[in-house]
Amino acid sequence: MVLSHRLGEWAGNAPVLEEEVALANIALDLLGQARVLLSTAGDEDELAFLREERAFRNLQLVEQPNGDFAHTIVRQLYFSTYQHLLHTELAAGDGPFAPLAGKAVKEVSYHRDHAEQWTLRLGDGTDTSRARTQRAVDALWRYTGEMFQPVEGLDIDWPALETAWLERIARVLLRATLTVPEGPRVGAWAAGAGRQGLHTESFGRMLAEMQHLHRSHPGATW
Amino acid sequence: MATAAARGTVGGRTHDAPDGAGDGAGDPLVGSAGHERAFDAAVAADERIEPRDWMPDAYRATLVRQIAQHAHSEIIGMQPEANWITRAPSLRRKAILMAKVQDEAGHGLYLYSAAETLGTSREELLDKLHSGRQKYSSIFNYPTLTWADVGAIGWLVDGAAITNQVPLCRCSYGPYARAMVRICKEESFHQRQGYELLLALSRGTPEQHAMAQDAVDRWWWPSLMMFGPPDDESQHSAQSMAWKIKRHSNDELRQRFVDICVPQAESLGLTLPDPDLRWNEERGHHDFGPIDWAEFRDVLKGNGPCNEERLSRRRRSHEEGAWVREAAAAHAAKHANGETGATRT
Numbered sequence: 001m002v003l004s005h006r007l008g009e010w011a012g013n014a015p016v017l018e019e020e021v022a023l024a025n026i027a028l029d030l031l032g033q034a035r036v037l038l039s040t041a042g043d044e045d046e047l048a049f050l051r052e053e054r055a056f057r058n059l060q061l062v063e064q065p066n067g068d069f070a071h072t073i074v075r076q077l078y079f080s081t082y083q084h085l086l087h088t089e090l091a092a093g094d095g096p097f098a099p100l101a102g103k104a105v106k107e108v109s110y111h112r113d114h115a116e117q118w119t120l121r122l123g124d125g126t127d128t129s130r131a132r133t134q135r136a137v138d139a140l141w142r143y144t145g146e147m148f149q150p151v152e153g154l155d156i157d158w159p160a161l162e163t164a165w166l167e168r169i170a171r172v173l174l175r176a177t178l179t180v181p182e183g184p185r186v187g188a189w190a191a192g193a194g195r196q197g198l199h200t201e202s203f204g205r206m207l208a209e210m211q212h213l214h215r216s217h218p219g220a221t222w
Numbered sequence: 223m224a225t226a227a228a229r230g231t232v233g234g235r236t237h238d239a240p241d242g243a244g245d246g247a248g249d250p251l252v253g254s255a256g257h258e259r260a261f262d263a264a265v266a267a268d269e270r271i272e273p274r275d276w277m278p279d280a281y282r283a284t285l286v287r288q289i290a291q292h293a294h295s296e297i298i299g300m301q302p303e304a305n306w307i308t309r310a311p312s313l314r315r316k317a318i319l320m321a322k323v324q325d326e327a328g329h330g331l332y333l334y335s336a337a338e339t340l341g342t343s344r345e346e347l348l349d350k351l352h353s354g355r356q357k358y359s360s361i362f363n364y365p366t367l368t369w370a371d372v373g374a375i376g377w378l379v380d381g382a383a384i385t386n387q388v389p390l391c392r393c394s395y396g397p398y399a400r401a402m403v404r405i406c407k408e409e410s411f412h413q414r415q416g417y418e419l420l421l422a423l424s425r426g427t428p429e430q431h432a433m434a435q436d437a438v439d440r441w442w443w444p445s446l447m448m449f450g451p452p453d454d455e456s457q458h459s460a461q462s463m464a465w466k467i468k469r470h471s472n473d474e475l476r477q478r479f480v481d482i483c484v485p486q487a488e489s490l491g492l493t494l495p496d497p498d499l500r501w502n503e504e505r506g507h508h509d510f511g512p513i514d515w516a517e518f519r520d521v522l523k524g525n526g527p528c529n530e531e532r533l534s535r536r537r538r539s540h541e542e543g544a545w546v547r548e549a550a551a552a553h554a555a556k557h558a559n560g561e562t563g564a565t566r567t
Contacts, residue, residue, distance in 0.1 A: 001313070008316070011304035011323045012535070015543020016550075017331050017344075020300070024324035031317050038313075045312045069546045124556065125549025132545070213369055214311045220427050222312040222419075 001034035001048060002203075003027075003062035003079060005210055007072075015069055022114055026076070029107040036100055049214035053204050054197040061143040063194070063203040067136065070122050070129065074136035077115035081168050082147045083108045085161050095155065116172050123176025130177065137173060138181045145185030146193045265466050270396035273339040281465055284458065285395050286340050287356070288467065290347045293333035294358035296326045297351075298532050302366040303375060311369060315419070319372060322412050329405050336397040352537050360518065361444050363526030370423055370430075370437035376416015377490075378438070378445040378483070384409050385479045386449065389469035398467075417486065424491045431491075438487070439495040446510075447518045449476040480508050 007027035014020040038044040061079060066072045087108055090101035122133040148162040170180050214222075257276040264271060271277055300323050307323065310316035334344040350356040361379055366372065387409065390402040423434035450456055450472040462468040470478075480499075487494050498511035520526065 005308060008307040008320055011307050011320070012300040013539045013542075015539070015546035017297070017327050017334075019546075020327035021324055021331070024320050024327070028317060028320050028324070031313065031320070035313050035317070048313055049311070069543065121550050121553040122546070125553045126545070128545050129549030129552075209308050213309050217311070217427060217429060220311075220430055222315055222422060222426075 001031065001038070002056070002058040002206070003075075004030035004034060005206065006062065006064075006066055006075075009066055010072065019069075023072075026111050026114065029104075029111065033100070033104050033107070040096075040100075045214065049211045053199055053207055056194070056197060056199065056203070056207070058194050058199075059143070059146050060194040060200050061140065061146065063199060063206065064140060064143065065202050067139075068132055070132040071136040071139070073115055073118040073122060074133065074140050076111065077119050077172065078140060078144050078147075078169070080108055080111040080115050081172075082144075082161075082165055084112050085164050085168075086156065089156055089161065090154075093155065097154075119172055119178075120176045123173070123178040133176070134178050137178055138183065141181040141183055141185060142187065145187075146195065149186075149193070149195060151195065265394050268392075268394075268466070270399065271394050272396045280461070281467075282340050284462060284465070284467065285398065286337055286342055288462075289333055289337040289340070289398055290342070290350070290356050291358060293330050293337060293347065294351045294356060295362065296330035296333060298358045298362045298536060300326045301532055301535060302362055302364070302528075303372060305366045306369060306372050309369070310372075318415055322376075322415070325408050325412070329408070332401040332404060336401045339397045348540065352533070352540060354524070354533065357522070358532075359448060360521045360526065361448050362532060363521050363528045364441070364444050365528050367440075368433050368437060370420065370433040371441065373416045373419035373423060373434065374437035374441040376412050377420055377486070378416075378441050379448070380409050380413040380416060381483065382445045382448040382479055384413060385475050385482070389475075390467075392466075392469060394466035417490070420490055420492070434490075435492050438492050442495050443513065443517075444521075446476055446479070446513055447521075449473070449479065451515065451518070452513075477507050480510050484508050 004027045007023050007030070010023045010027075011020065014023055034048075035044050038047045041047060059079075061075060064071075064075055084105065087101040087105040090097045091105050092098075119133065122129040124130070144165075148158045148165070150156075150158050173180050258278065261271070261275070261277060261281075264275075271281075303319060303326075304323050307316065307319055310319050334347060337347060338344065347356065351358065361382075366375070384406060387402050387406050391399055391406060393399045393402065420434050420438070423430040425431075453459060453471045453473045456472050459468060459471060463471070483494065484499070484501075496511045498509065500509055502509045521529070524530075
């Protein structure tokens with residue numbers, strides 16, 4: 001839901017019309033997935049619009065501001081690669097999330113393809129685009145460790161997922177003539193992190209904007 | 223032109239057709255007079271003019287202007303609605319609004335493609351939009367101030383657009399007519415969603431009802447202006463009707479729209495902000511009050527509430543995206559032979 005919101009901020013601002021369509025498409029898929037998940041847990045609007053920042057459990061990666069197009073694409077690359085691996089594994093199991101994951105994996109494979117193709121174009125494009133993309137790759141790297149912290153109730157081989165993720169990302173970055181960052185992927189800056197309701201500073205403002213109207217009319221239906 | 227007969231008469235190719243095959247060299251009928259007669263006959267017979275058919279320069283220019291303006295309106299029209307995506311009050315409404323704005327980008331793409339069949343390019347048209355040499359619909363120079371504006375745009379603005387565009391599905395130029403068929407289907411859907419949004423507000427809390435009424439009060443007159451100037455002041459109308467690009471006059475369409483909206487407003491439980499609005503038994507239509515044409519001209523001239531903002535934002539997105547388009551082009555050039563650069567999955 002949070003990443004969908006961030007992608008929604010691109011509407012009307014994309015570098016080409018085709019990307020208006022593509023980014024909105026991905027945002028809609030993600031919102032659809034979020035609605036199914038939230039509805040499983042309770043009332044989707046109550047959960048989306050009436051929780052405070054500290055009660056949100058999203059990864060810090062997905063709440064990162066859009067930045068430039070490269071920043072958005074790299075965030076998408078990191079997340080959709082992760083989501084694809086996770087959903088593939090969930091879909092293969094017989095847990096409660098298997099049906100949802102089975103549907104999502106098809107959408108996510110499109111998202112991953114989109115992000116990979118753009119990473120290649122931007123990395124192996126012009127000097128400017130390579131520099132911007134490398135900057136995004138480096139800047140977002142620190143938020144990627146959190147994805148592989150075990151989540152209660154999900155029976156997943158997290159280290160194996162992480163290895164597969166690193167391999168796939170490294171392959172794409174190298175083909176895009178980019179360098180795989182050497183910096184740490186977890187650390188004090190993320191202590192506790194999104195899963196524990198500890199978020200980065202921009203997240204509160206994002207929620208303020210997202211929730212304002214709903215909260216101004218308590219009990220109203222829309 | 224659609225039929226082989228018409229094609230045979232004309233030779234069926236223009237001077238700028240990509241291949242020049244079928245050029246009417248040696249055909250006695252293919253002087254410009256022959257072309258023109260065949261074109262007029264095809265239009266009179268309600269046949270479709272196709273990209274490779276001969277057409278008068280002025281017909282081509284009119285279509286480029288109109289289709290481009292239509293495409294630009296879709297693109298600029300994303301802004302007032304996108305303004306509310308991040309603030310939509312429920313996840314369902316947010317999904318609907320995102321899908322709608324995405325559809326608008328898609329409509330822009332169809333329409334630029336239709337314009338390109340006339341020998342222009344998307345880049346050229348965007349350049350004209352950005353430099354103010356081509357216009358977009360005046361309606362998008364009004365701000366969306368509350369959530370209810372999203373509903374008012376769906377109901378009134380899309381409603382007016384549909385009233386204008388349904389007859390264009392029978393427009394004499396084939397690619398435009400076919401684009402309109404696809405677009406009108408999606409627009410009707412958006413219009414129903416807008417109506418439904420307003421209905422939810424109108425039946426909601428007193429604050430929500432007031433929000434809906436306020437939005438309708440602000441969007442009603444600008445929507446009526448979408449049909450263009452009155453018939454006696456519309457400079458392109460007569461020629462466009464003769465060419466069957468237009469099928470009805472501005473005032474006819476405006477009247478049709480008012481007649482459709484009045485009962486809809488009633489079932490919404492909202493009023494239309496026009497004290498002169500009443501049923502005229504004799505005409506079988508609703509009479510309505512005078513439109514503020516000074517305001518219309520002012521907005522068209524660039525002095526509406528959001529003209530400056532809409533165009534600068536559009537320019538900024540384009541400029542800020544330049545490095546991305548350059549990167550894509552550079553990448554494509556590097557990998558033009560064989561290796562596509564796309565990751566196989």
